[in-house]
Amino acid sequence: GAGVSQSPRYKVAKRGQDVALRCDPISGHVSLFWYQQALGQGPEFLTYFQNEAQLDKSGLPSDRFFAERPEGSVSTLKIQRTQQEDSAVYLCASSRNRGLMNTEAFFGQGTRLTVV
Amino acid sequence: SQQGEEDPQALSIQEGENATMNCSYKTSINNLQWYRQNSGRGLVHLILIRSNEREKHSGRLRVTLDTSKKSSSLLITASRAADTASYFCVNAGKSTFGDGTTLTVKP
Numbered sequence: 001g002a003g004v005s006q007s008p009r010y011k012v013a014k015r016g017q018d019v020a021l022r023c024d025p026i027s028g029h030v031s032l033f034w035y036q037q038a039l040g041q042g043p044e045f046l047t048y049f050q051n052e053a054q055l056d057k058s059g060l061p062s063d064r065f066f067a068e069r070p071e072g073s074v075s076t077l078k079i080q081r082t083q084q085e086d087s088a089v090y091l092c093a094s095s096r097n098r099g100l101m102n103t104e105a106f107f108g109q110g111t112r113l114t115v116v
Numbered sequence: 117s118q119q120g121e122e123d124p125q126a127l128s129i130q131e132g133e134n135a136t137m138n139c140s141y142k143t144s145i146n147n148l149q150w151y152r153q154n155s156g157r158g159l160v161h162l163i164l165i166r167s168n169e170r171e172k173h174s175g176r177l178r179v180t181l182d183t184s185k186k187s188s189s190l191l192i193t194a195s196r197a198a199d200t201a202s203y204f205c206v207n208a209g210k211s212t213f214g215d216g217t218t219l220t221v222k223p
Contacts, residue, residue: 033211035213041215041216042120042204042213042214042215042216043159043204043213044213045210045211045212045213048211056211091159093159099208099209099211100147100149100206100208100209100211101146101147101208101209102147102164102166102208104149104161104164105149105151105159105161105206106161107158107159107160108158109158110158
């Protein structure tokens with residue numbers, strides 16, 4: 001596609017429910033990032049994939065968060081047993097090369113998750 | 117928590133004025149990127165400055181980088197109402213964002 005696509009755009013979940021957020025990166029992009037953005041704050045790094053390998057998951061806030069990119073393209077961020085503090089916009093980004101050292105990241109529009 | 121700190125947190129100027137925002141990190145900076153975020157277009161890359169560069173220009177944007185002070189600045193000249201957005205620096209080596217500066221340009 002022309003850009004990074006995320007779905008759904010909006011998700012309302014009841015506390016305790018599991019959710020799955022999808023990211024379709026730009027075709028051929030090696031790197032994929034997930035960020036969490038609370039209202040009025042900057043994006044917080046969650047995890048990084050280089051192709052199918054999850055090289056950094058240091059930002060995942062708890063073991064309720066899990067991300068995968070099994071074929072090195074589409075990625076899914078799963079949150080189990082959602083809590084109210086998980087309410088945020090989840091942003092996905094992809095870049096052409098490894099990491100962000102020499103290449104820009106292209107961001108999707110995000111998924112706004114509200115846990116009630 | 118963020119590793120980068122932007123200053124000021126908020127800035128309000130008149131159209132045509134220049135806007136300067138700063139970014140500092142506690143950790144070392146490799147390459148650094150600046151992004152803009154507004155409600156219409158989401159997060160968009162503005163400019164990348166490498167650790168061996170001190171200054172870089174792109175249109176109305178001027179970015180400086182001081183690796184010894186672990187800081188960077190973004191200057192927007194001749195601002196326009198369309199520049200109203202939040203601006204973030206990103207430590208490229210760690211993929212971490214600062215807290216952002218919210219810029220409002222009044223027509």
